[in-house]
Amino acid sequence: MKQKGLLIVISGPSGAGKGTICRALIEKRPKIHVSVSATTRNPRKGEEDGINYYFLSKETFEFRIQREEFLEYARVYDNYYGTPKKNVLKRLEKGEDVLLEIDTEGALQVKEQFPEGVLIFILPPKLEDLKSRIKGRGTETEADIKKRLDCAKEEIQRIHEYHYGVVNDDVDRATRDVEAILRSEKLKTNRNYQEIIHQYL
Amino acid sequence: MKQKGLLIVISGPSGAGKGTICRALIEKRPKIHVSVSATTRNPRKGEEDGINYYFLSKETFEFRIQREEFLEYARVYDNYYGTPKKNVLKRLEKGEDVLLEIDTEGALQVKEQFPEGVLIFILPPKLEDLKSRIKGRGTETEADIKKRLDCAKEEIQRIHEYHYGVVNDDVDRATRDVEAILRSEKLKTNRNYQEIIHQYL
Numbered sequence: 146m147k148q149k150g151l152l153i154v155i156s157g158p159s160g161a162g163k164g165t166i167c168r169a170l171i172e173k174r175p176k177i178h179v180s181v182s183a184t185t186r187n188p189r190k191g192e193e194d195g196i197n198y199y200f201l202s203k204e205t206f207e208f209r210i211q212r213e214e215f216l217e218y219a220r221v222y223d224n225y226y227g228t229p230k231k232n233v234l235k236r237l238e239k240g241e242d243v244l245l246e247i248d249t250e251g252a253l254q255v256k257e258q259f260p261e262g263v264l265i266f267i268l269p270p271k272l273e274d275l276k277s278r279i280k281g282r283g284t285e286t287e288a289d290i291k292k293r294l295d296c297a298k299e300e301i302q303r304i305h306e307y308h309y310g311v312v313n314d315d316v317d318r319a320t321r322d323v324e325a326i327l328r329s330e331k332l333k334t335n336r337n338y339q340e341i342i343h344q345y346l
Numbered sequence: 347m348k349q350k351g352l353l354i355v356i357s358g359p360s361g362a363g364k365g366t367i368c369r370a371l372i373e374k375r376p377k378i379h380v381s382v383s384a385t386t387r388n389p390r391k392g393e394e395d396g397i398n399y400y401f402l403s404k405e406t407f408e409f410r411i412q413r414e415e416f417l418e419y420a421r422v423y424d425n426y427y428g429t430p431k432k433n434v435l436k437r438l439e440k441g442e443d444v445l446l447e448i449d450t451e452g453a454l455q456v457k458e459q460f461p462e463g464v465l466i467f468i469l470p471p472k473l474e475d476l477k478s479r480i481k482g483r484g485t486e487t488e489a490d491i492k493k494r495l496d497c498a499k500e501e502i503q504r505i506h507e508y509h510y511g512v513v514n515d516d517v518d519r520a521t522r523d524v525e526a527i528l529r530s531e532k533l534k535t536n537r538n539y540q541e542i543i544h545q546y547l
Contacts, residue, residue: 328526
């Protein structure tokens with residue numbers, strides 16, 4: 146009997162460094178499968194269907210929403226973004242771990258649909274750092290930055306809805322935190338009870 | 347604001363190797379405080395009061411049971427054994443981690459009194475190994491061994507009441523499992539919520 150894979154949800158405010166930690170984790174654990182999102186936006190130069198995103202028409206996306214084929218989805222301005230459910234569940238069944246890097250609204254949608262998922266909230270070292278990281282991108286106005294910071298505060302206030310909080314003050318240490326979480330989650334008796342009983346009794 | 351320490355409860359069937367793992371853990375993490383049990387049995391040669399055990403009279407022990415001064419206790423034949431509560435709670439408040447190595451009945455008593463405790467069940471690699479380990483001690487009859495094995499099976503059946511199960515097939519690996527559990531438990535948002543809110547908002 147084989148243990149199911151873990152659904153690892155890495156989330157947190159924009160600018161906290163979710164992407165950096167996910168890349169560092171995948172480098173150390175290449176067996177973790179990174180879920181590919183679906184979107185209705187147009188592919189940018191160099192983006193490939195099935196690699197960067199699944200590019201869907203608006204009609205197809207809405208049809209799939211109706212059929213509850215997404216673990217989570219959101220409409221951002223004129224486009225949809227979402228995580229197709231089927232492939233994720235298939236890999237988990239096979240014992241593979243699956244990583245989702247998504248925004249906080251998506252993360253909480255996943256939790257509702259899949260309570261066994263492991264929700265990790267990435268915290269910036271300080272709110273000030275978040276500000277300078279967002280500024281560093283050079284694409285936002287002062288008003289945008291203020292809006293993003295207010296949004297980050299609201300998101301942090303809901304951190305109790307996540308299982309773990311990891312502070313991204315050092316990518317190496319934060320990645321090791323995430324690895325420890327995955328290791329210990331696999332040791333939880335509620336994920337292993339049947340295998341243990343089968344093996345020992 | 348400081349995070350409270352973890353109460354780490356290492357338990358499992360007799361012969362599974364709890365003691366070995368606790369010693370290996372303490373060697374790597376000397377800051378973890380090992381709780382000293384109380385008992386009414388007589389000190390053996392070389393045992394010191396307050397180091398190996400707190401040696402109490404039967405009257406004192408029973409008085410302290412009445413006053414609910416134990417996290418757990420048991421009567422084994424004519425003697426009592428128990429974990430004094432006050433010192434453990436004081437150290438946890440100060441942010442120190444405290445380790446209890448106790449039998450499965452005691453572990454479940456602790457869980458009831460202190461649900462934040464982290465219960466780790468140590469599993470032997472196979473039931474056969476447990477048998478040879480108990481035999482290796484050379485102090486038990488065949489009937490005793492059968493009784494112990496039956497008891498181990500009953501204990502394993504209740505493993506879902508523990509948070510984690512660690513297989514002791516390799517002491518190093520098992521100790522790293524326990525370390526990963528401690529690291530990830532400290533990242534749980536329900537242990538950190540107040541500190542996070544205080545720090546960020």
